[in-house]
Amino acid sequence: MIEIKIIFLIIGTFFMRENPSLIAKKAIVTVDPTQKTVSVDLLDLVAPLAKTAVNKTEEFDLLEKGAISWIPELQPFTAKTCTFQEDNGIHGARISFSYAHPEDLQVIGIQFHESKFWVFKDEQTSKVTGTAIEEENSLGFADTAPFSFQIALPADWENRVREQQAAGLGLWSPRSGMIRGTEWLETDETWTTKTNSKLFFAELKSEFTHDEKEGEVSFLDNDILVTSHNLSDKTAGKTRYRYSMDHQQMRLTLIPIHADGKENTEGKTLYFAFAPKTEG
Known part of the structure; x- marks a missing residue:
């Protein structure tokens, strides 16, 4: 469906x-x-x-x-x-x-x-x-x-x-709602090998957690997010990514980009798989 x-x-x-x-x-x-x-x-x-x-x-x-x-x-x-x-x-x-x-x-x-x-x-x-x-x-x-x-x-x-x-809500759910409030596990580009690196975007706040390190995030038009530190090496400094989500496979891709929207070929593309919450 x-x-x-x-x-x-x-x-x-x-x-x-x-x-x-x-x-x-x-x-x-x-x-x-x-x-x-x-x-x-x-x-x-x-x-x-x-x-x-x-x-x-x-x-x-x-x-x-x-x-x-x-x-x-x-x-x-x-x-x-x-x-x-x-x-x-x-x-x-x-x-x-x-x-x-x-x-x-x-x-x-x-x-x-x-x-x-x-x-x-x-x-x-x-x-x-x-x-x-x-x-x-x-x-x-x-x-x-x-x-x-x-x-x-x-x-x-x-x-x-x-x-x-x-209620502090807009006319419609923000596009970033597709990745907010959920936890993701980093994988390799084939989506087969998962690491212990976890990524979580807060549902309502402009905050995220990456490997227990907290940071700030801004969501922009054209499926762009800006993080307060680089997610690949955790160095300080704002980093731009274009996010893409496969809804059927529940996979998230973050592609590093420049301020003009073009891909940053010197950056590292990151791949994540949805991590369902476990009870208890």
Whole structure:
């Protein structure tokens, strides 16, 4: 089963945004099986946790500049674009891409079987165009003609955001949540030989422990983390890594990089395997 990481209403989930901050009040998803294209129109973007206009937020600026990469799960898709529009002070965005196989759309929550595209239906989801059949909690669209559906924020979305904010949480889980709060054992590059070297990133704090040595860590966009000391030789000084996680095998790779994001070939790539907690 593929984990769905994209939330159509939260534009940052399409990208390697550490803490998404922009949300659309409505999103219309259009699939054209004849052209094998998908477009997502995010309408009326708001920044509920920011104290500035949508187009003045850091996230808007970085996305408009193309400074944040698409998430790896979207790699099978081609001709990916993200554009912004403005009408009388209301901002929107359109994300579009092409696909090769209808089964590939399952990474964005659109299933394909029995020659139909299936979308989970709840109170916030409804058909816009095309012919659909409804079975249990799903809408089914034929694979012979274009169709679209929309997702809208619930009526009490502002109260929910305030509750999230009061709890010190963002709109969505940070990308680094995939490696936080878990312990890892260092291995060789073949993932076969484990060492006694342990790595642990705190779940809510900007702290980590490596071989019982504590340090500080910052998580940035594009799956980058900055540690207060080098993890390979434990020398002092901030070190940048790009992290990559294999969710099926529960393996973590840390690739040393320079400030410009390019790989630091003089550094050492580190490999870790998930260390499940033992009782007692």
